[in-house]
Amino acid sequence: MAVYTDISETELGAFLRGYDVGELLSYKGIAEGTENSNFLLHTTQGSFILTLYEKRVDRDDLPFFLGMMEHLAKKGLSCPLPVHRDDGVVIGELAGRPCAVITFLEGMWPRRPTVTHCREVGKALAQMHLAGADFPLRRTNALSVDGWQKLWAQSRSRADDVHPGLVREVDAEFDAIAHHWPKDLPEGLIHADLFPDNVFFIGDRLSGLIDFYFACNDMLVYDVATCLNAWCFEKDISFNLTKGTALLAGYNSVRQLSQAELDALPLLARGSALRFMLTRLYDWLSVSEGALVKKRDPMEYVRRLRFHRSIRSASEYGAAVA
Numbered sequence: 001m002a003v004y005t006d007i008s009e010t011e012l013g014a015f016l017r018g019y020d021v022g023e024l025l026s027y028k029g030i031a032e033g034t035e036n037s038n039f040l041l042h043t044t045q046g047s048f049i050l051t052l053y054e055k056r057v058d059r060d061d062l063p064f065f066l067g068m069m070e071h072l073a074k075k076g077l078s079c080p081l082p083v084h085r086d087d088g089v090v091i092g093e094l095a096g097r098p099c100a101v102i103t104f105l106e107g108m109w110p111r112r113p114t115v116t117h118c119r120e121v122g123k124a125l126a127q128m129h130l131a132g133a134d135f136p137l138r139r140t141n142a143l144s145v146d147g148w149q150k151l152w153a154q155s156r157s158r159a160d161d162v163h164p165g166l167v168r169e170v171d172a173e174f175d176a177i178a179h180h181w182p183k184d185l186p187e188g189l190i191h192a193d194l195f196p197d198n199v200f201f202i203g204d205r206l207s208g209l210i211d212f213y214f215a216c217n218d219m220l221v222y223d224v225a226t227c228l229n230a231w232c233f234e235k236d237i238s239f240n241l242t243k244g245t246a247l248l249a250g251y252n253s254v255r256q257l258s259q260a261e262l263d264a265l266p267l268l269a270r271g272s273a274l275r276f277m278l279t280r281l282y283d284w285l286s287v288s289e290g291a292l293v294k295k296r297d298p299m300e301y302v303r304r305l306r307f308h309r310s311i312r313s314a315s316e317y318g319a320a321v322a
Contacts, residue, residue: 047104052097075131078208107200107207122250132189141216190223195230221261225268237303245318262314270308277301
């Protein structure tokens with residue numbers, strides 16, 4: 001979540017009159033995240049999130065994202081729901097941006113994920129994969145290998161200014177991935193961005209998943225690889241094997257990973273680290289200083305990527321491999 005586009009109280013109040021959410025009492029921008037402009041709204045009927053979709057989100061993808069939330073909620077997964085306007089529409093427009101009002105989810109995201117958090121997020125990820133199996137809409141992963149190459153093309157000329165030798169290292173990664181990226185693993189609906197700030201807990205109880213705006217159809221185990229990157233590294237970028245073991249055990253307790261998926265896990269984790277390094281690098285080089293958004297260091301994911309290059313078996317992440 002972030003704020004790129006500001007809105008006035010007058011225009012927001014007028015916009016909300018099309019919804020059965022009561023009168024606006026207060027609102028504030030949410031600075032965390034990097035993709036869309038988000039605001040916490042307090043009205044006479046409760047709290048809501050208003051999301052203005054920025055340049056990385058295609059308006060044509062919004063029925064997929066918002067429909068997915070409704071589908072998962074009907075299957076019992078705890079996630080926010082889009083609020084329908086009085087005319088039944090869920091996609092509006094404000095400040096020249098497509099937007100949606102979303103229900104507020106109780107809980108807080110864990111600033112210091114514990115082993116228990118990791119186990120619970122593994123379970124929830126597997127539950128989401130199973131619940132999404134019959135979702136009728138499809139969306140190609142725009143941030144798979146082809147998308148990474150486009151991002152790299154926009155950043156490559158300045159990458160060595162961020163870190164000397166980065167161009168050579170990333171070019172080599174693309175060569176390796178192009179030759180070995182798997183194509184025949186189980187696919188389905190994935191979150192693709194399940195970082196700690198997209199998972200809410202009340203104590204040790206997972207209260208819900210949020211921010212589905214990278215969701216797509218891709219390899220299910222790629223989602224697991226992304227969670228290893230997001231949840232199982234410490235602040236010094238050391239991998240916490242206990243957390244990895246818990247996350248994978250939690251996932252396997254709901255949906256068992258196949259041997260082929262486990263065999264592919266080190267390369268997919270490497271690719272996932274490259275993907276998040278590239279989006280961070282792009283933002284590092286292009287986000288204006290005036291935007292209410294926290295830039296994130298791309299080198300943190302270069303260090304994760306280097307760790308994954310040393311891994312030869314999923315057992316080194318904590319997987320129970322036969």
